[in-house]
Amino acid sequence: MKKIISAVIAAACAISLLPFSALADEEHELSAHSAIVLCADTGDVLFEKNADERMLIASITKIMTAIVAIENADLNDKIVIKPEWSAIEGSSMYANPGQSYTVRELLYGMMLNSGNDAAAALACTLCGDEISFAEKMNEKARELGLEDTSFRNPHGLDDEGHYSTARDMARLTAYCMENDTFKSIVSANCAIIKGVTYYNHNRLLREYEGCIGVKTGYTVSAGRTLVSCAERGGMRLICVTLSAPDDWNDHKYLLDKAFSENRIVSYSADSFKLSLDVASAAASAAEAVPENEIKLLIGVGDDVDVKLEAPRVLFAGGIEGEKVGSLSIFINGSLAAQEDLVYTKDVKVDPAQRLTPYERIFRIFDTAIRPYYIEGEAK
Numbered sequence: 001m002k003k004i005i006s007a008v009i010a011a012a013c014a015i016s017l018l019p020f021s022a023l024a025d026e027e028h029e030l031s032a033h034s035a036i037v038l039c040a041d042t043g044d045v046l047f048e049k050n051a052d053e054r055m056l057i058a059s060i061t062k063i064m065t066a067i068v069a070i071e072n073a074d075l076n077d078k079i080v081i082k083p084e085w086s087a088i089e090g091s092s093m094y095a096n097p098g099q100s101y102t103v104r105e106l107l108y109g110m111m112l113n114s115g116n117d118a119a120a121a122l123a124c125t126l127c128g129d130e131i132s133f134a135e136k137m138n139e140k141a142r143e144l145g146l147e148d149t150s151f152r153n154p155h156g157l158d159d160e161g162h163y164s165t166a167r168d169m170a171r172l173t174a175y176c177m178e179n180d181t182f183k184s185i186v187s188a189n190c191a192i193i194k195g196v197t198y199y200n201h202n203r204l205l206r207e208y209e210g211c212i213g214v215k216t217g218y219t220v221s222a223g224r225t226l227v228s229c230a231e232r233g234g235m236r237l238i239c240v241t242l243s244a245p246d247d248w249n250d251h252k253y254l255l256d257k258a259f260s261e262n263r264i265v266s267y268s269a270d271s272f273k274l275s276l277d278v279a280s281a282a283a284s285a286a287e288a289v290p291e292n293e294i295k296l297l298i299g300v301g302d303d304v305d306v307k308l309e310a311p312r313v314l315f316a317g318g319i320e321g322e323k324v325g326s327l328s329i330f331i332n333g334s335l336a337a338q339e340d341l342v343y344t345k346d347v348k349v350d351p352a353q354r355l356t357p358y359e360r361i362f363r364i365f366d367t368a369i370r371p372y373y374i375e376g377e378a379k
Contacts, residue, residue: 058217061156186213
C-alpha cells in the first residue's frame with residue numbers, strides 16, 4: 001500500500017508583489033501620462049498608471065508592423081523602393097528610390113532608424129497599400145486579444161483612429177520578443193545597409209544593463225513614446241511609457257524598481273528532480289520531474305512553500321511520462337500553481353531479478369528514515 005506524504009520546502013524573498021506607487025517617490029517623479037511594467041515570463045503587471053487609456057502611440061506602431069512583416073514575408077525577398085515611399089513625412093532611413101532592399105534590410109531601417117519610408121515599402125509590398133496592411137495589423141491585434149488597439153497605418157503618424165494603450169503595447173511586445181528574428185533586430189545597436197550605418201535610436205541599449213530592445217516614438221501630438229525590454233537574473237520585463245517627456249529616466253527608474261523588488265522562480269525538468277525509492281524492482285530509485293514548467297513571479301518578502309505529494313516507496317514499475325505525484329506551490333499560504341510529477345523513464349520490473357522478501361523489507365526500512373532526495377533548486 002502506497003503511503004502518501006508531503007515534503008515542505010520553505011524559501012524566502014523580500015517585499016510583497018503589490019505594485020509600487022504610480023505617483024513616484026523621492027527617487028523619481030514619473031513624467032509619463034501612461035505607463036506599465038509587465039513581466040513577460042508570467043504576464044504579471046508590476047506597475048501601471050493609466051495603462052488602459054487609449055492614446056496616440058507614434059512610431060512604436062512599428063512593433064506591430066515588424067511582426068506582421070516577419071510572419072508574412074520572406075526576409076530575403078527584394079523590394080524596389082518607389083518615390084512615393086521615400087517622400088513620406090517624418091523619420092526616414094533615406095531609402096533610395098529605384099534601389100532594391102531586402103525585407104530584412106527594411107526591417108532594420110524601420111526599427112533602428114524609425115524609417116517611415118521602410119514601413120511604407122513593407123506595407124505596400126505585402127498588401128498593396130497602407131490601409132490594407134493596417135487591416136492585417138488589426139487582425140493580428142484581435143488574434144492577440146488587444147481590445148483597445150486600432151491601426152490606420154504602418155508607421156504611426158497621427159490619425160484619429162490610430163491608437164493603443166500601454167497595456168496592449170506591453171502584451172504585444174511580450175509576444176514579439178518570443179520571435180528570434182524580431183528580437184535580433186530590435187536588440188542591435190547598429191546595422192550597415194548599402195554602405196550606410198544605421199544606429200539604433202534606443203539609448204537604453206547602451207545605457208541600461210540588460211536592455212534587449214525595443215522601440216522609440218515621437219510626434220508632436222503623441223509626445224514621446226517608448227517601449228523597452230530588459231532581462232536580468234532570468235526575468236524579462238517590458239516597460240511602456242506614453243506621452244513621457246523624460247522617458248529614458250522613467251524607464252530606468254521603473255525597471256530598476258521592478259528588478260529590485262521581484263524575482264522569478266521556476267520548477268522544471270531541468271531545475272527540479274525528485275528521487276523516489278523503489279522497493280520491488282531491480283532499480284533502487286526512480287526519478288520524477290514536473291510535467292510542464294512552472295514559472296512564478298514573487299516579491300522579495302513573499303513566503304514560498306513547495307509541497308510534494310508522491311509515494312514514499314514504489315512497489316511497482318512505471319512508464320516514462322506517467323503521473324506519479326504532484327507539485328504544489330504556495331505563495332503566502334495561497335495555492336499559486338500545481339503540476340503533475342511524471343517519471344523521466346520507464347521503471348521496469350524484471351521477473352528474473354525480483355528482490356527477495358528480505359531485500360524488500362530492508363529497502364523499505366532504509367527509505368523510511370531518509371528524506372526525499374531533490375536534485376537542484378528551484379530557480
